[in-house]
Amino acid sequence: MRNFKMTISYDGSRYKGWQKQKETDLTIQGKLEAVLSKMTGEEILVVGCGRTDSGVHAENYIANFHTKSTWKNEAILYYLYEFLPEDIVVKSIELVDERFHARYNVKSKTYVYKINTNRFRNVFERKYSYHIPEPLDLIEMRKAAQVLVGTHDFQSFNMKPGKKSTVRTIHSINIAENGDHLEIEVNGDGLLWNMVRIIVGSLIEAGRGKLNPSEIEKVLQEKKRWEAGPIAQAKGLFLREVQY
Amino acid sequence: MRNFKMTISYDGSRYKGWQKQKETDLTIQGKLEAVLSKMTGEEILVVGCGRTDSGVHAENYIANFHTKSTWKNEAILYYLYEFLPEDIVVKSIELVDERFHARYNVKSKTYVYKINTNRFRNVFERKYSYHIPEPLDLIEMRKAAQVLVGTHDFQSFNMKPGKKSTVRTIHSINIAENGDHLEIEVNGDGLLWNMVRIIVGSLIEAGRGKLNPSEIEKVLQEKKRWEAGPIAQAKGLFLREVQY
Structure with a gap:
């Protein structure tokens, strides 16, 4: 499995925070997982560096996800830029060690x-x-x-x-x-x-x-x-x- | 008649421009006239320094209006701040010569x-x-x-x-x-x-x-x-x- 680390900026104004919820699709994690799952055909789980509350913004949020797909970094970046809502932007993406965990590894x-x-x-x-x-x-x-x-x-x-x-x-x-x-x-x-x-x-x-x-x-x-x-x-x- | 000059900032994103229109109440002039008319009990006409298009913003737009009412400057400022939508702010107001015209006098x-x-x-x-x-x-x-x-x-x-x-x-x-x-x-x-x-x-x-x-x-x-x-x-x- 390849492990990708993403740097994300988002305007949190209209979202119910980072973390996916059953009650609403207005979460950053939810939006990212939906687009990445569609892109890869897999069920992608995005691991964030931590929760942000409803209305909180991010200049450089870090998250990672594992995938079997062979999409190249630039192609993923383009796809996300095209299909994410206009208030979420993935600014960079890089292949990292399979064990990298966006939350556990935070210093x-x-x-x-x-x-x-x-x-x-x-x-x-x-x-x-x-x-x-x-x-x-x-x-x-x-x-x-x-x-x-x-x-x-x-x-x-x-x-x-x-x-x-x-x-x-x-x-x-x-x-x-x-x-x-x-x-x-x-x-x-x-x-x-x-x-x-x-x-x-x-x-x-x-x-x-x-x-x-x-x-x-x-x-x-x-x-x-x-x-x-x-x-x-x-x-x-x-x-x-x-x-x- | 007293003549007031106003300095206004607005986020034009959701408006159809400055100028009042019959088809929509989403204009800056329309919003200002509605609040000022309610405040004074008169039918207030707001004269702007010029049209701005749909979506255009203003840091310091100038407009004037005439009124018979005796509201004080600070009181008008408070009233407008309270009752205008959050994307329009009148930042200052001053009594000016009765002949001042926000559009004709622009240099x-x-x-x-x-x-x-x-x-x-x-x-x-x-x-x-x-x-x-x-x-x-x-x-x-x-x-x-x-x-x-x-x-x-x-x-x-x-x-x-x-x-x-x-x-x-x-x-x-x-x-x-x-x-x-x-x-x-x-x-x-x-x-x-x-x-x-x-x-x-x-x-x-x-x-x-x-x-x-x-x-x-x-x-x-x-x-x-x-x-x-x-x-x-x-x-x-x-x-x-x-x-x-």
């Missing part, structure tokens, strides 16, 4: 979260950024971010309580400002479900002066979900890169 | 046309740029642009043949490159219907090596529409600024 992931602080919504970016029409204090946001960087038990930033360990490592959080546009880039490993959006929600609260670094510290220690900030909107979040 | 207009030359469409910009997946020769495009700058009879760049003069002035055409993104900024006065899109279509042909400067010169002189380049897609065009 870390980089997400970016986009915020627009202009008084008015930007009509061209309204589906691709979170509109917060008030000034945010970047210094406070960066201080709060530094509390979260490192290895911690992120129980308070987890949406699915359970018995599994919630100890994770955030390698970096960078906040860049360009006029009224903010970009928060988070790199970490094994990020929990919705963790980035809860981190961003907490940083926004810090930027509003409603959470200070010692309170964030306390939130981490108390390990209760309801202590962290509210979850930031899905539409501002992009999976930027996956490191293997 | 010149600046349009920008966005092109993406990447091999693949950009899923996030697919409604806001023209995707031309091939390299374009900027030097040739700039040479061709220089032929068009100045006062000429733009009959060959006119979509509506008629008896009216088609002599117009293009003040400048600037082409900026940023990776695989091209922006063509055109400033001119009294631009004819679709003239910018035909100019861009011709510059693209120049960039492909299919029209050289002397051929563009000849197109101008021959004054036949079918000699110029094909019309570039509406979705790449933005009205950037209006000068009064």
Whole structure:
């Protein structure tokens, strides 16, 4: 069996997230599997690097699939470009070791979260950024971010309580400002479900002066979900890169 | 009567252009008049700085309207922000001289046309740029642009043949490159219907090596529409600024 690794960008606006579901065909995985299965005549299973929620976007999502077919890389790329919906694009494809697994082999992931602080919504970016029409204090946001960087038990930033360990490592959080546009880039490993959006929600609260670094510290220690900030909107979040 | 001047941005994707039509309520003018009429209880007529076609966008469109009502600027701004669709935003409003006319008083207009030359469409910009997946020769495009700058009879760049003069002035055409993104900024006065899109279509042909400067010169002189380049897609065009 040949194993192909794909780099995919998608506009998640109209999808119910990455993962295939019985109730809807509006998932990225579902669309990819349908086109690849038609192309190869096999029942293709696409393995993604992780779930993305409904409305979340991806600049460079990584997935892999196995096939017996002998299609060449370029031919697969053309076929996908032609038959996928206009909001999903496979940008590259390469033959990889048969054991490569897009999810198990992930070392870390980089997400970016986009915020627009202009008084008015930007009509061209309204589906691709979170509109917060008030000034945010970047210094406070960066201080709060530094509390979260490192290895911690992120129980308070987890949406699915359970018995599994919630100890994770955030390698970096960078906040860049360009006029009224903010970009928060988070790199970490094994990020929990919705963790980035809860981190961003907490940083926004810090930027509003409603959470200070010692309170964030306390939130981490108390390990209760309801202590962290509210979850930031899905539409501002992009999976930027996956490191293997 | 008080006369208000508005600066408006809109995503033209789902509209049939600026101008109100009997057949559809999907026009920018129609949406604005409906909300302003409801607000004031009067039948408000909104005068725009010119027509934009179906699918064309605006960063800073200018329009004015007269009203007897005593609403304050900020209150009007809030009302419009609340009740206009999410793809139309009035960004500022000011009281102006009663004789100000958004169309008659225009001195010149600046349009920008966005092109993406990447091999693949950009899923996030697919409604806001023209995707031309091939390299374009900027030097040739700039040479061709220089032929068009100045006062000429733009009959060959006119979509509506008629008896009216088609002599117009293009003040400048600037082409900026940023990776695989091209922006063509055109400033001119009294631009004819679709003239910018035909100019861009011709510059693209120049960039492909299919029209050289002397051929563009000849197109101008021959004054036949079918000699110029094909019309570039509406979705790449933005009205950037209006000068009064």
